[in-house]
Amino acid sequence: MFGYVKPNPAELYVREYEFYKSVYCGVCRSMKRTCGRLTALSLSYDFVFLALVRLLYAPGGTQCRHRCIAHPLKKRCMLTDSAVLDLVGREAVLLTWHKIRDDLADRDCGFFRRCALRLASPVYRRGVRRGGLNSLSAVCEEKLAALSELERAREASVDAPAQLFGELLGAVFACGLEGADARVAGQVGFHLGKFIYAADAAEDFAADAASGSYNPYVLLYGGRALSGSARAAVRCGLLLELEQMEKAVQLLPFGEQKGIRHIIENILYDGLLRRISFLEEDGGATGKETTAV
Amino acid sequence: MNDPYKVLGVSPSATDEEVKSAYRALARKYHPDNYPADHPLADLASEKMKEINQAYDEIQRMRAGGARNTAGGNSYSGANGQTYAGGTGVYAQVRNAINRGRFGEAESLLNGVPADQQTADWHYLKSVLLARRGWINDAMRELETACTMDPSNVEYQQAKQMFNGRGNSFGNIYYGDNRQTRNTGCSTCDMCLGLMCADSCCECMGGDLISCC
Numbered sequence: 001m002f003g004y005v006k007p008n009p010a011e012l013y014v015r016e017y018e019f020y021k022s023v024y025c026g027v028c029r030s031m032k033r034t035c036g037r038l039t040a041l042s043l044s045y046d047f048v049f050l051a052l053v054r055l056l057y058a059p060g061g062t063q064c065r066h067r068c069i070a071h072p073l074k075k076r077c078m079l080t081d082s083a084v085l086d087l088v089g090r091e092a093v094l095l096t097w098h099k100i101r102d103d104l105a106d107r108d109c110g111f112f113r114r115c116a117l118r119l120a121s122p123v124y125r126r127g128v129r130r131g132g133l134n135s136l137s138a139v140c141e142e143k144l145a146a147l148s149e150l151e152r153a154r155e156a157s158v159d160a161p162a163q164l165f166g167e168l169l170g171a172v173f174a175c176g177l178e179g180a181d182a183r184v185a186g187q188v189g190f191h192l193g194k195f196i197y198a199a200d201a202a203e204d205f206a207a208d209a210a211s212g213s214y215n216p217y218v219l220l221y222g223g224r225a226l227s228g229s230a231r232a233a234v235r236c237g238l239l240l241e242l243e244q245m246e247k248a249v250q251l252l253p254f255g256e257q258k259g260i261r262h263i264i265e266n267i268l269y270d271g272l273l274r275r276i277s278f279l280e281e282d283g284g285a286t287g288k289e290t291t292a293v
Numbered sequence: 294m295n296d297p298y299k300v301l302g303v304s305p306s307a308t309d310e311e312v313k314s315a316y317r318a319l320a321r322k323y324h325p326d327n328y329p330a331d332h333p334l335a336d337l338a339s340e341k342m343k344e345i346n347q348a349y350d351e352i353q354r355m356r357a358g359g360a361r362n363t364a365g366g367n368s369y370s371g372a373n374g375q376t377y378a379g380g381t382g383v384y385a386q387v388r389n390a391i392n393r394g395r396f397g398e399a400e401s402l403l404n405g406v407p408a409d410q411q412t413a414d415w416h417y418l419k420s421v422l423l424a425r426r427g428w429i430n431d432a433m434r435e436l437e438t439a440c441t442m443d444p445s446n447v448e449y450q451q452a453k454q455m456f457n458g459r460g461n462s463f464g465n466i467y468y469g470d471n472r473q474t475r476n477t478g479c480s481t482c483d484m485c486l487g488l489m490c491a492d493s494c495c496e497c498m499g500g501d502l503i504s505c506c
Binding site: 180183184187247248250251256 | 299322323327328332333334337338341
């Protein structure tokens with residue numbers, strides 16, 4: 001479910017990619033500070049996208065160079081002093097914790113995985129407590145409960161669960177914003193969430209068909225792998241979702257922040273498309289290697 | 294208001310063509326067709342569209358004003374009232390301006406006409422400009438006024454029919470109008486025809502102007 005939203009660095013300017021990485025490092029750093037050292041392990045690129053969107057509403061922060069555990073040899077550029085990064089860090093911890101709880105409740109979860117999750121659970125619980133965000137946490141809980149309800153009922157539609165996941169991500173994106181800003185950011189998150197849910201289900205098709213886990217596409221199309229026509233239908237739905245997302249993204253307040261704009265457009269038009277290239281006619285020969293060139 | 298050049302994302306030194314193409318690209322992006330009325334962000338998109346239109350008009354106006362100051366400063370100075378008093382001259386200018394895409398200029402020319410001298414043509418041209426700005430309701434009202442003032446005019450009636458038929462490219466019926474190109478003299482069509490005539494004449498006399506026909 002996580003790690004879906006990445007840019008294609010080959011198409012970014014070097015300074016933009018540096019900025020992107022500095023946002024990643026900045027979120028990681030602020031997670032360590034606000035929610036505890038270990039929580040930063042779960043940071044994924046999705047939250048960098050969230051941070052980029054939110055940085056449009058509250059530009060600022062300073063670039064500085066620090067060492068960290070993951071990169072002890074070389075100092076890395078990091079964006080610091082930004083309330084946005086703190087917020088995104090807390091949201092990342094919150095979502096991860098809910099995912100852990102969700103996975104633990106899942107009966108299909110294997111033994112070793114369950115052990116790991118049990119170990120991680122208290123760390124994140126503490127992180128969530130330190131992070132606050134109670135109202136967002138309530139929304140997450142509600143949406144995820146409804147989602148697992150649908151999964152138990154083996155709902156044979158991808159739109160219903162995707163809608164719930166989209167609403168969840170919309171709330172995450174809009175958290176702390178008001179009025180028109182909240183609507184635009186919420187719509188970006190909403191359509192991104194729907195896209196991620198459906199794309200994830202399509203990607204896991206073969207594995208879920210073999211293991212019998214819930215997957216709306218398996219229930220819809222059956223078989224061991226997605227057939228040609230089903231693949232085309234799934235891809236079309238995903239592209240339409242991206243089109244909707246584009247409409248919301250266009251209304252983000254880019255202003256003079258051309259760098260962020262370029263990164264966000266790169267993610268939307270290139271990164272996300274690459275994620276679903278496995279649905280193309282030729283099976284997506286270019287697959288996942290986003291840095292190919 | 295924001296800097297209109299920033300809104301369109303072009304530098305103040307950009308040429309008219311660059312400004313226009315930037316404007317077109319943005320207008321396509323935020324066009325109401327992309328955000329139907331039931332779209333959750335439709336109102337924000339239409340605000341954005343309005344902002345873009347205003348910025349474009351502003352730039353047109355600034356550029357038209359600048360051109361007048363530098364090039365035509367003396368031709369207009371002090372003579373405004375008299376020039377417009379004739380009535381017919383100014384509308385030809387407005388049509389010319391619309392044809393050349395200088396909407397800001399057209400608008401300021403129109404607004405310079407005193408209220409008691411506004412003919413049916415004035416209302417018609419006003420409605421063209423309003424429609425281009427996206428103010429469809431006002432445009433329709435102006436067109437209605439023009440039609441009641443001069444019910445026999447074919448041009449107005451055609452425009453009204455296009456409105457009623459929901460022609461989504463309302464502007465095109467004006468900008469591509471033959472009647473206006475005739476004012477400027479020689480259209481592409483005229484030139485082709487002229488070349489063909491010249492070719493036939495040459496062939497009569499034993500020569501050949503265009504060797505392939």
